[in-house]
Amino acid sequence: MKKLIWVLALMPACGALAADKQLSEQEMHQLAAKTEVWQPVPAVVSAAEGAVPSDAIALLGADLSQWQSAKGGKADWSLQDGVLQVKPGSGDIETKQGFCDVQLHVEWKVDSDRMDKEGQGRNNSGIFLQSMYEIQVLDSYNNPTYPNGQAGSVYKQTIPLVNATRPAGQWQQYDIIYKAPRFDGDKRLSPGYVTVLHNGVLVQNHTEIAGTTEWIGPPQVKAHGCLPLKLQDHGDKVSFRNIWLRKLN
Known part of the structure; x- marks a missing residue:
């Protein structure tokens, strides 16, 4: 019983170690890519200061x-x-x-x-x-x-x-x-x-x-x-x- 209690007490620390694991640069880019949206691409509008926007x-x-x-x-x-x-x-x-x-x-x-x-x-x-x-x-x-x-x-x-x-x-x-x-x-x-x-x-x-x-x-x-x-x-x-x-x- 004492052994079981000792193991359970160590579990949060093990989880923290897993969370602190350093990701490789490739893994970080793969995770970031999951929230990138590539379509539609906004149209380019010329909007110089004081000028009428090109799509106006x-x-x-x-x-x-x-x-x-x-x-x-x-x-x-x-x-x-x-x-x-x-x-x-x-x-x-x-x-x-x-x-x-x-x-x-x-x-x-x-x-x-x-x-x-x-x-x-x-x-x-x-x-x-x-x-x-x-x-x-x-x-x-x-x-x-x-x-x-x-x-x-x-x-x-x-x-x-x-x-x-x-x-x-x-x-x-x-x-x-x-x-x-x-x-x-x-x-x-x-x-x-x-x-x-x-x-x-x-x-x-x-x-x-x-x-x-x-x-x-x-x-x-x-x-x-x-x-x-x-x-x-x-x-x-x-x-x-x-x-x-x-x-x-």
Whole structure:
């Protein structure tokens, strides 16, 4: 009995010795190879600093051929030297092409000619993902308004984490990662989600989009497929430049 107890006492030490056994270099490479995944190989994308990624769609060129009026017909905003400006009263414009999941880059600027206004009246516009879900564009620098309607908000739904707005006259930028809602017929299987960086600062972190961004009333859930990117004419001369996106589906 004493001998058996002595043998059992030695067993943990023997196990530790086995665990401490030095593996050969070949054995280590064989073990490492078991967790290596070789397919698929990611496509090579040129992404120089400040340049449009090589697999992106540049939505502003020498003309507005990729855009149209949201009411139908020609886009009637001005485009000069790569800068697109809202023509107040002409209506919203949208891309001719529809999109679902995207990485979107937009630069925008408000001028100081509306500094006599306040709240929602100070240089208002919007970027509508799939024509339905608005990321607010507004001069929110020293300009109090309802927080779920300030720059960087999912309009009337989600307040931005912080206010990263620069003063009027300076270019701002949004980098947006958007996952579109999924539908099976009229049934929504999953909502949309959006992540927004405003001037490099995270303001929406994988935020669930409840539905359409309504000015009056609660969000609505409407089944749809891929739809255009839309820019809003809210009566102010907001400017845009360097708009590009990458399809993520």
